[in-house]
Amino acid sequence: MATLFGNIKDPTNYQSVEGSGLFVLISNILKFAGVIAGLFFIVQIILAGYGYISASGDPKKTEASWNKIWQSAIGLLIVASAFVLASVIGKLVGIDNILAPTIYGPSN
Numbered sequence: 410m411a412t413l414f415g416n417i418k419d420p421t422n423y424q425s426v427e428g429s430g431l432f433v434l435i436s437n438i439l440k441f442a443g444v445i446a447g448l449f450f451i452v453q454i455i456l457a458g459y460g461y462i463s464a465s466g467d468p469k470k471t472e473a474s475w476n477k478i479w480q481s482a483i484g485l486l487i488v489a490s491a492f493v494l495a496s497v498i499g500k501l502v503g504i505d506n507i508l509a510p511t512i513y514g515p516s517n
Contacts, residue, residue: 439495446488453481 457477464470 435495439491443488443492446485450481450485453477457481 457474460477461471461474464474
């Protein structure tokens with residue numbers, strides 16, 4: 410059954426590949442970090458935009474807002490780089506589903 414979150418299979422029919430549990434854990438941690446980083450980026454951009462608007466021409470407040478925007482963008486770039494690096498390492502090691510694990514759940 411295909412859903413928005415991927416394929417869900419019956420957990421009683423689970424067939425583990427030795428050593429794959431670590432990669433699934435790493436994949437889930439990376440996905441969670443990506444979601445948190447994206448939400449944090451959005452909040453920081455909104456706060457920086459509000460700071461920029463409310464600066465009223467004050468150079469220090471304007472510079473602080475621009476610094477917040479740049480630092481947020483660099484942080485999001487680092488998280489995106491982690492996804493790319495994980496994908497490249499997965500291809501080199503031979504694990505194709507490091508960023509798209511199969512989720513096992515109860516049968517319907």
